[in-house]
Amino acid sequence: MSLTLDQVRRIARLARIEISTTEAEATRDQLNGIFRFIEQMQAVDTTGVEPMAHAQDVAQRLRPDQVTEQDQREAFQAIAPDVEAGLYLVPKVIE
Amino acid sequence: MSLADWEVVIGLETHAQLNTRSKIFSGAATAFGAEPNAQACAVDIALPGVLPVLNRGAVERAIRFGLAVGGRIAPRSVFARKNYFYPDLPKGYQISQYELPVVAGGSLTIRVGEADKTIRLTRAHLEEDAGKSLHEDFHGKTGIDLNRAGTPLLEIVSEPDLRSAAEAVAYAKALHSLVRWIDICDGNMQEGSFRCDANVSVRPRGSDRLGTRCEIKNLNSFRFLERAIEFEVRRQVDILEDGGAIVQETRLYDPERDETRSMRTKEEAHDYRYFPDPDLLPLEISPAWIEQVRSEMPELPQAMRGRFQSEYGLSAYDAATLTASLETARYFQEAVAAAGKDNAKLCANWIMGDLAARLNREDKDIGAAPVTPRQLAGLAKRIADGTLSSKLAKEVFEALWSGAGTDADAIIEARGLKQISDTGALESIIDQVIAANAKSVEEFRAGKEKAFNALVGQAMKATKGKANPQQVNELLRRKLGA
Numbered sequence: 001m002s003l004t005l006d007q008v009r010r011i012a013r014l015a016r017i018e019i020s021t022t023e024a025e026a027t028r029d030q031l032n033g034i035f036r037f038i039e040q041m042q043a044v045d046t047t048g049v050e051p052m053a054h055a056q057d058v059a060q061r062l063r064p065d066q067v068t069e070q071d072q073r074e075a076f077q078a079i080a081p082d083v084e085a086g087l088y089l090v091p092k093v094i095e
Numbered sequence: 096m097s098l099a100d101w102e103v104v105i106g107l108e109t110h111a112q113l114n115t116r117s118k119i120f121s122g123a124a125t126a127f128g129a130e131p132n133a134q135a136c137a138v139d140i141a142l143p144g145v146l147p148v149l150n151r152g153a154v155e156r157a158i159r160f161g162l163a164v165g166g167r168i169a170p171r172s173v174f175a176r177k178n179y180f181y182p183d184l185p186k187g188y189q190i191s192q193y194e195l196p197v198v199a200g201g202s203l204t205i206r207v208g209e210a211d212k213t214i215r216l217t218r219a220h221l222e223e224d225a226g227k228s229l230h231e232d233f234h235g236k237t238g239i240d241l242n243r244a245g246t247p248l249l250e251i252v253s254e255p256d257l258r259s260a261a262e263a264v265a266y267a268k269a270l271h272s273l274v275r276w277i278d279i280c281d282g283n284m285q286e287g288s289f290r291c292d293a294n295v296s297v298r299p300r301g302s303d304r305l306g307t308r309c310e311i312k313n314l315n316s317f318r319f320l321e322r323a324i325e326f327e328v329r330r331q332v333d334i335l336e337d338g339g340a341i342v343q344e345t346r347l348y349d350p351e352r353d354e355t356r357s358m359r360t361k362e363e364a365h366d367y368r369y370f371p372d373p374d375l376l377p378l379e380i381s382p383a384w385i386e387q388v389r390s391e392m393p394e395l396p397q398a399m400r401g402r403f404q405s406e407y408g409l410s411a412y413d414a415a416t417l418t419a420s421l422e423t424a425r426y427f428q429e430a431v432a433a434a435g436k437d438n439a440k441l442c443a444n445w446i447m448g449d450l451a452a453r454l455n456r457e458d459k460d461i462g463a464a465p466v467t468p469r470q471l472a473g474l475a476k477r478i479a480d481g482t483l484s485s486k487l488a489k490e491v492f493e494a495l496w497s498g499a500g501t502d503a504d505a506i507i508e509a510r511g512l513k514q515i516s517d518t519g520a521l522e523s524i525i526d527q528v529i530a531a532n533a534k535s536v537e538e539f540r541a542g543k544e545k546a547f548n549a550l551v552g553q554a555m556k557a558t559k560g561k562a563n564p565q566q567v568n569e570l571l572r573r574k575l576g577a
Contacts, residue, residue, distance in 0.1 A: 014366060016180050053173040053195075053371040059379035065115045065152025068122030069136035076140060077132070086131035087238035090182040093228055 001039065002032045101297045101335075103328050104305060105263045106217075106255035109270055110248045111280040112224070112288040113156045119223050119247035120147030120190065127286050135226070135241035141185035146374055149174075153247040156279035157197045157221055158380065158388045160249060163277050163395055164216055166201025168385050174221075174375040177367045182239050183226035191250075193369040196220035197378065203253075203273065204397060205265040206415060214266050215254040222248050249279070255294065255305065260324035264317050267291055276396055276421045290315045295327045297335065306331070307341040311348055311355055323348035327355050399424055407431065407439035416447055422462045433472030434479075441475045449492055466495045473503040486560050487512045515562045518570070524562070525570050528553045539575060547571070 005021075008028045012019045019027065073086065082089040118125055121138035138145045161168040175193040198219035204211050226241035251270065257263045271289055274280040282289050296308035311327060314320040326348075331341055346355040394402075396418040403414040417427045423446070430442040446461075450471065454464060474491055477483045483491060483503075491506050500506035507513055515521055529536055532553055538546035554567045 014178070014368070053377045054373065054375075056376065058376055059171075060149050060376040062151035062154065063122070063148045065117055065150050066122065067117045067124045069117075069124075071133045072136065073130075073132045076135075076137070076142075082236065084233055084238065086133070087229065087233070087240055088132070088182075089233050089236040090239055091237070092235055093182055093230065093237045 001035050003028050003035070098329070098332055100300055101328075101332050102300045102302070103259055103324075104255045104296050104298065104308075105257035105259075105324060106294045107253045107257065107263060107266060108292040108294070109251045109253075109267065110224075110290050110292075111160075111251060111270075111274045111282075113153050113247040113249055113279055114281050114288075115150055115152040115156070115247055117150060117152075118245035119150050119153045119221065121245055123245065125246050127283075129242055131238075131240040132242060135244060139185075139245040140241050141187075147190060147372075149375065149378065150247060153221060154197070154378065154380065155388060156247075157219065157249055158385055159277045159279055159392065160219055160251070160274070161198035161201065162385070162389055162392060163273060164198075164201030164203055164219075166198040166216060166219065168380055169195055169197055169199060170380055170382075171195065172197045172220075172378045172380075174372045174378070175369045176372045177222075177369055179367060181225070181228075182237060183228045183241070183244070185226070185241065185244065189223060189225065190372055190375070191222035191369075192220035195377075197380070203266065203269055205262065205269045207262055207265060212256075212262070214256045217252040217254050219249055219251045222250055224248050249274075255296075260321045260328070263293060263324055264321045267317060267320055272396065272420055277393065284315050287315060291320055293320065293324055293327075295324055295331070296341070297328055297331045306335075307343050309341065309343065309355075310345045312345055312358060314348060319348055319350055322350070322353055323355055326353060330355065393421075396421075396424070403427075407436065407443070409440065409443055413440075413443050413447065417443060420461070422460060426461050426464070426468050429468035430472045430475070433469045434475045438472070438475045438479050441479060442471065445471055445475060445492075449489065453496060465498060466492065470495050470502055477503050477507065481563065482507065482514055483512065484514050484560070484563060487514060512561065515558055518566075521558070521562055521566060521570060522574075524557050525554055525567065525574060528557060529571075529574060536575065547575075 005024055005028055008024050008031065009019070012024065012027075077083045077086075077088070080088050113119075115125060117123060118139065121136050123136040123139055124134045126134065132140075138147060158168055160166075172192060173195040174190050176188040177191045177193070178188040180187060196218040198216075200218070201216040203214050203216060205214055206212075224243050224246040226239055226244040229238040229240065231238070253266065257266055271282050271284075274289065275282040280288055284290070291314045293311045293314060294308045295311060296306035298304060298306040309327060309331070311323050314323055327346070334341060345358045347358045348355050400411075400414040400418045403409045403417060404411060409417070416423075418424045427442060427446055430446065431439045434442050450461070450464065450466065454461060474483070474488060474495065477491070478485070478488050490510075490512065491503050494500050494506045494510070495503065500509060515524075528550060532550060535546040535549045535553075539550065550571055551564065551567055554571065555562055555564060558567075
């Protein structure tokens with residue numbers, strides 16, 4: 001399997017990354033290199049091996065349903081680019 | 096062709112906000128109505144380096160739901176990242192479940208007219224809510240409040256088993272009642288705690304192929320759900336009858352114009368690029384945990400309906416009405432416990448009749464009824480033993496409602512409302528009525544039944560309504576030799 005230039009551009013758009021044609025071409029070649037590794041791995045017979053959802057074979061630890069976090073809005077908003085009335089301000093979103 | 100030639104196919108996706116104290120992956124509070132961003136901690140606003148830790152309370156509520164609908168609780172389920180860009184989603188992805196949801200299958204029974212219908216559920220999965228975007232003018236910018244970000248949601252997906260807007264509403268109401276019944280969601284629709292997306296398509300009646308569907312988003316009232324589906328069905332039928340084709344898309348219902356309109360061309364499912372979240376290990380639920388949750392489950396509405404019929408001899412309709420909400424069922428059970436099993440039907444009638452009407456008129460919930468179940472039981476007892484006529488009972492009920500007395504007996508005593516059942520006293524009153532209404536007596540003897548009613552009326556008036564009308568009837572007929 002290999003990616004086309006259009007597919008690379010589409011992935012970049014979904015990730016909101018602006019790339020030039022030169023960058024897109026370089027990225028395509030690098031990604032295709034990774035796909036070649038994957039192809040090798042897929043050649044391994046995995047019959048009877050249960051797919052893993054995580055690299056570690058342990059289960060999720062749960063925390064009790066308790067409020068442990070205090071309000072730190074002031075500290076967080078001190079490093080935000082733009083705030084008003086307690087809100088984070090971002091460029092206008094138009095649907 | 097007309098609307099009747101088309102079959103409507105609907106599936107609902109419902110987001111129930113779980114009533115945990117803290118968020119699904121962080122220890123921030125979930126309380127509604129806080130100052131903007133005062134309940135958004137480092138995890139919720141996605142500061143670099145933070146890690147999510149799953150809330151046990153959210154999982155337990157999902158188990159409760161799975162048990163209530165007879166679904167399969169997954170012994171192992173996986174959290175996945177659903178990737179998309181929006182400013183109120185600070186991580187750039189929503190943590191959800193994709194391939195292995197916590198609950199699979201199950202069903203919900205709804206009542207359609209006189210019949211029961213079983214609606215199959217596809218799945219229910221845990222996920223986090225996003226924040227809120229405020230598009231009012233902040234100097235041409237959008238304001239972001241992340242208090243809601245990370246609030247636990249259970250997304251409940253039905254199979255496309257619903258065949259009309261009315262069925263969709265019946266399903267949504269049954270689900271709404273159930274999540275409150277098992278106490279996993281407060282069900283507050285105005286605050287967005289329970290909201291529905293409807294997948295709607297139409298097909299020619301008799302066809303077994305599904306038509307192209309549209310998804311209507313964020314319907315936060317039963318009325319909007321019904322009207323949005325009705326509009327959408329007409330829109331799709333019009334397009335198809337004109338030879339057009341339905342475009343699969345997400346639509347938004349506008350209650351002011353009573354129409355749905357296109358929201359955006361939905362990014363295809365694979366554009367979300369779901370993959371297992373490496374920050375979260377698989378969730379394991381042991382059989383022991385499931386059994387523990389099962390042992391703490393309340394009696395479910397379906398079972399309670401059956402029991403009300405067999406134990407108290409109520410009709411299917413009465414049993415369904417009394418189990419429509421946990422509050423109503425609790426009220427009824429407390430009333431019956433105080434009034435006795437023999438008075439169950441009487442209690443049911445008063446709850447569904449006078450009490451419901453009065454609550455409705457004052458826009459109150461049964462939980463906030465000024466007349467307590469115990470007070471209603473006291474009233475029912477005095478009706479059952481003949482102390483109160485139905486007319487006097489209403490007066491006592493009003494007095495209880497307005498807080499004029501602590502219980503029915505005290506009100507009866509204070510107002511002298513006891514029904515006159517002393518035959519001797521009643522006889523002398525009737526003798527007086529006969530003597531004073533010679534004309535009516537004459538007419539009655541001449542065969543006018545109406546005149547008899549007038550005499551009964553006079554006797555009731557003379558006793559200020561305290562006589563037992565049936566007894567007056569009997570005595571009067573006997574005295575008039577009829």
